[in-house]
Amino acid sequence: MSAALRSWPGADCRRGSDVSRRRRQALRSSAGKSSTGREAVRALACWLLPIAALAQDAAELSQRAASAMRSQRFGEAESLYRELITMDPSNPMWRMNLGLALHSAGRFAPAIQEFEAFAKARPQAGPVHLLLGTAHLKLGQACAAIAPLEKAVAWNKERSQLELADAYYACGRFERAARAYEAVRTMAAARQAAHCYWQARLYADAKRIFQTLEPAFAQEARFQYEYGDTLARADGPGAGLPYLRRAVEARPEWIAARGELGKALLATGDAAGAVPHLEAASHEDATLLLPLSRAYRESGREADADRALKEYRAKTAAK
Structure with a gap:
């Protein structure tokens, strides 16, 4: 509690009946009555003080969690983010950060649950879809990785295209994999694209790329x-x-x-x-x-x- 609020006479938020009375008075008050205005301020103080304390605690925990992540203390970061979720369950960013801590620790299955919770709250394409798709790939769940990675490509093609191509390939969707690899525009990806066209029995496309790669391979x-x-x-x-x-x-x-x-x-x-x-x-x-x-x-x-x-x-x- 700030010094100013502590100095106010009667600003005692511990007496529930008195607080309720002040809140009702504040809600019924007119702006022109100064005494009632003071009651309104006192009532608002009773609402805001716990929120301010909560925000202060959350900020401190968030800083500690971020420090743990930077130091690669992922288990500690996980515990702190779980505490933040308990403290502030309406903020989906804590689920995202918890997923990142789990992902960084190699715990991909629980990370997927957190990323999915965040993506449900904020479905627009973004980095969470790249992380979600990558986690599925790490678990050998290539077909499940495709949908989030397609959204990741919509968010940032340069950062997500290769992972999507890998998912298509591992899922046996060779034609799509070939076109995705070809879009990466590196020699290694082109070699994989030719292989995928060959696997898909699209020999004209395979030949087109093989011809360009022959000097190198x-x-x-x-x-x-x-x-x-x-x-x-x-x-x-x-x-x-x-x-x-x-x-x-x-x-x-x-x-x-x-x-x-x-x-x-x-x-x-x-x-x-x-x-x-x-x-x-x-x-x-x-x-x-x-x-x-x-x-x-x-x-x-x-x-x-x-x-x-x-x-x-x-x-x-x-x-």
Whole structure:
């Protein structure tokens, strides 16, 4: 209580009946009556003093919590923000700050609850949606991360675009992921965009980006495989063959690459060259038994061709 208020005669807020009487008098008073005006001031003092004390306590706790956050004492900050929520539950910023303390401590599940409470109170797009989406990503909840991250991009595209692209990708929405990565405009993001277009079987778009990346990624086996497969599907097996060869030379244990190389060799007339690659890959992908049967037959190995065809029919019928 201020010195001025303490010096007022009768400014005693402890007597409930007297306070109620003063409040009623204050509400009924007319501005022209000075004695009643003094009663109104006294009544207002009884209302404002607890609020002022509360505000002072909240300000002190807020400063202590902010100091704890700056010093990375996140557990202490959490306790202080929980106390502030109890003291002032109508202020959603305490929920936001509590969520930030939990997020900073790696406690993403409870952080999500606080961020959602804040976002419900203040639904306009803002940084809370970036934090909320990131927390979902940290928990492996990519599909749940998409909606808040889309709002985060509406708030600040530069700061949120990559996280949204990651969410689309992890959720299996490859076309959207590709376009989101492409919008980031870095070489690493462009490489991921090409991969996503390839995953989405949008080979024209994949080829467009792979072409620009070839000087930087020509020595990468995965790039050779994905680009070779893209060219084989977009422009014909012969176009992808050199890239698929290099991918398998770099990683002969790569079964998927060997399967695509085997199909490309068979399609370009090298049945004998296709056989070892298709044999290796057909152990993991039964659908490759069909082109393997054809490669055997074109190589003059009729018995092997019949055996591979019989095995193909048995395995695919079982599915």
